[in-house]
Structure formats: C-alpha cells, structure tokens
Amino acid sequence: MWRYREMLPVISDHNRITLGEGMTPLLHLGRLGEKFGFSDLWLKDEGQNPTGSFKARGISVAVSRAKELGIVSCVIPTAGNAGGALSAYCAAGGINATVVMPKNAPVTFQKECKFYGADVKLLDGLIDACGLVASKISERTGAFNFATLKEPYRLEGKKTIGYEIAEQMNWQLPDVILFPTGGGTGLIGMWKAFNEMVNLGWIEDRLPKMVVVQSRNCSPLVDCFSHESTNKAGYTGSIANGIVVPSPFGKEMIMRVIRESNGYAISVTDDQIVEGIEEISRTEGLLISPEGAATWMALNDLVSQVAISKHEKILIFNTASGYKYLDSLRSK
Numbered sequence: 001m002w003r004y005r006e007m008l009p010v011i012s013d014h015n016r017i018t019l020g021e022g023m024t025p026l027l028h029l030g031r032l033g034e035k036f037g038f039s040d041l042w043l044k045d046e047g048q049n050p051t052g053s054f055k056a057r058g059i060s061v062a063v064s065r066a067k068e069l070g071i072v073s074c075v076i077p078t079a080g081n082a083g084g085a086l087s088a089y090c091a092a093g094g095i096n097a098t099v100v101m102p103k104n105a106p107v108t109f110q111k112e113c114k115f116y117g118a119d120v121k122l123l124d125g126l127i128d129a130c131g132l133v134a135s136k137i138s139e140r141t142g143a144f145n146f147a148t149l150k151e152p153y154r155l156e157g158k159k160t161i162g163y164e165i166a167e168q169m170n171w172q173l174p175d176v177i178l179f180p181t182g183g184g185t186g187l188i189g190m191w192k193a194f195n196e197m198v199n200l201g202w203i204e205d206r207l208p209k210m211v212v213v214q215s216r217n218c219s220p221l222v223d224c225f226s227h228e229s230t231n232k233a234g235y236t237g238s239i240a241n242g243i244v245v246p247s248p249f250g251k252e253m254i255m256r257v258i259r260e261s262n263g264y265a266i267s268v269t270d271d272q273i274v275e276g277i278e279e280i281s282r283t284e285g286l287l288i289s290p291e292g293a294a295t296w297m298a299l300n301d302l303v304s305q306v307a308i309s310k311h312e313k314i315l316i317f318n319t320a321s322g323y324k325y326l327d328s329l330r331s332k
C-alpha cells in the first residue's frame with residue numbers, strides 16, 4: 001500500500017506502522033460469471049489484509065500519522081473490524097487503544113482486540129451508541145478519537161484501494177463498482193483516488209458507477225437515495241454488522257459520490273447474504289464476509305431491475321475475511 005506514499009499524509013517513513021496491508025488480490029470470478037451469465041466479473045479480496053479486513057488500510061495510515069503527531073492514546077467506536085485493526089496497529093506502534101463495540105458483535109471481533117492489548121468496552125445498541133460513548137471517553141481522557149470521518153487520515157489510507165484497482169486493471173477502471181457501505185470511508189476514499197488520478201493524468205475521466213450496498217435491516221443511505229424518510233428507530237442489527245450504521249456522519253459526501261457517478265444505493269436481506277456466502281464459497285472457493293456477499297446479491301438485484309447489464313465490467317468487493325464470522329454463521 002505504501003507504494004502510493006507520495007499521495008499519503010505520513011511525512012517521515014520512520015513513523016510508518018505497517019503490517020503488510022494492501023495489494024490484495026483482484027480475482028476474476030470465472031466460474032460464477034459463467035454460471036450466472038456475467039462476462040467480465042471481478043472481486044477485490046480485501047479479506048486478505050492484516051486483521052482480515054480493508055480497515056487495515058485506513059488504520060495503518062491514521063495510526064502512523066497519529067504517531068507522527070505524538071499521540072499516545074486513542075479511542076474508536078466500531079462495529080468490529082475497525083476496532084480489531086486499530087488494536088493491532090496501536091500494539092505495533094506502542095499507542096494505547098480503547099475500543100467501544102456493540103455487545104452483540106461476533107465474539108471473534110471482541111477477542112482479537114483483547115489479544116492486541118486494547119481496552120474493550122461492550123455496549124447495548126448499535127455503533128451510534130458506541131460513538132457517543134467514544135466521544136465522552138475522548139473528552140474525559142484526551143484520547144484521540146478515530147471515529148469514521150471525524151479525523152482525516154483513515155480516508156487517505158482507504159483511498160489506496162482506488163489506486164490499486166487502477167494499477168491492477170492496467171489503468172482501465174471497471175464500469176461498475178459495488179461496495180458494502182456503512183460510514184462510507186471506503187466509497188468516498190475510492191472516489192477521491194479516482195479524481196486524483198484523473199487530475200494526475202493517469203486515467204481517463206470516464207469513472208465507474210458507484211453502488212452503495214446496505215443491509216435491509218439498516219439502510220439509511222438507501223432511504224436517502226430513494227427519498228424515503230429514514231426510520232432510525234426501526235433500524236436493527238444484521239449479520240453484515242460492518243454496514244449497520246444508522247446515522248452515517250458522511251451521508252452527504254456518500255450521496256455526492258452516488259450522484260456524480262450515476263450510481264445507486266440498494267439493500268439486501270440477511271437471507272440473501274447467507275445465500276451469497278454459500279454460492280461464492282462453493283463456486284469460487286472463497287469464504288467471503290457477509291458484507292462482501294451483500295455486494296454479489298445486490299448485483300443480481302440490479303441486473304433484474306435492468307440497472308446494470310451482465311456484459312459490463314463489474315467489480316464487487318469482499319471487505320473482510322469470512323473466517324472472522326464463522327461462529328456467527330450457520331451452514332447448510
């Protein structure tokens with residue numbers, strides 16, 4: 001990932017905290033494509049990052065920059081994966097970490113943070129409740145708050161996904177990208193990278209349609225996209241816990257990406273997600289996360305709605321390793 005260091009905010013290489021994140025495989029889904037009639041279907045497997053998710057990218061840059069700025073303790077509200085990544089990178093950087101996570105997050109997510117030496121606080125409720133507690137901890141103790149988009153550097157790390165896709169696809173971006181979206185740093189970061197590359201003259205300005213994929217149980221971005229009123233009180237958890245964010249702080253920025261790219265926002269059910277995990281494991285030998293499986297199911301729904309054609313160059317995203325979720329998933 002640090003091959004793009006000129007575009008990243010960490011000034012001295014000496015402050016870089018790396019566990020080998022980035023340059024994840026871009027896989028052609030030949031068998032799945034053939035079975036369902038897609039001619040140019042790809043998956044970027046972010047589950048192969050350190051700590052098993054794409055969160056490693058943003059957290060690596062943010063913790064490196066925090067070290068550079070002399071920060072010694074920090075706190076994060078998390079659905080799970082960002083907390084695991086923060087705990088690991090803080091361990092590697094000698095920074096104290098507090099992680100605030102919903103009590104019903106899979107036990108694996110709680111345990112990994114503890115192994116990395118973080119102070120783990122478990123709460124009733126979803127990530128917005130964790131966000132309030134993390135802010136209070138930050139105010140009370142001075143711990144730096146790494147909440148999504150409330151500091152600028154996680155986004156910079158996430159944008160490396162955009163550079164990587166371009167490089168791996170020989171500077172020809174896909175027609176459509178489907179991304180499981182909660183707080184939005186992945187999506188916004190990628191879009192920032194694409195625009196930076198257009199300005200650098202590295203790619204042409206025909207950019208992909210960006211599709212936000214959410215859980216039917218918690219879909220504030222889909223509601224906003226379809227001009228329906230958001231029903232915050234009605235939002236509940238999902239097996240795709242990473243995309244359960246009832247009030248995304250970056251909602252307006254996410255809407256702008258969808259608008260500028262002529263994209264969509266769409267939600268899928270937990271039953272669809274389980275079906276997607278099973279289909280991709282059996283057909284491609286990839287055990288992907290619920291969030292990743294959501295992008296495959298959303299793609300099929302958009303094809304049925306004639307919003308996407310099976311002959312476009314399509315990229316779906318697996319944002320975490322399915323192995324982290326095994327205890328919370330049932331199999332046939």
Ligand SMILES: Cc1ncc(COP(=O)(O)O)c(C=O)c1O
Nearest residue numbers: 081182183184185186242291319
């Ligand atoms: C596996 C996974 N996918 C997707 C997301 C959503 O990412 P973002 O908050 O950047 O939209 C998360 C966030 O926790 C996640 O853990």
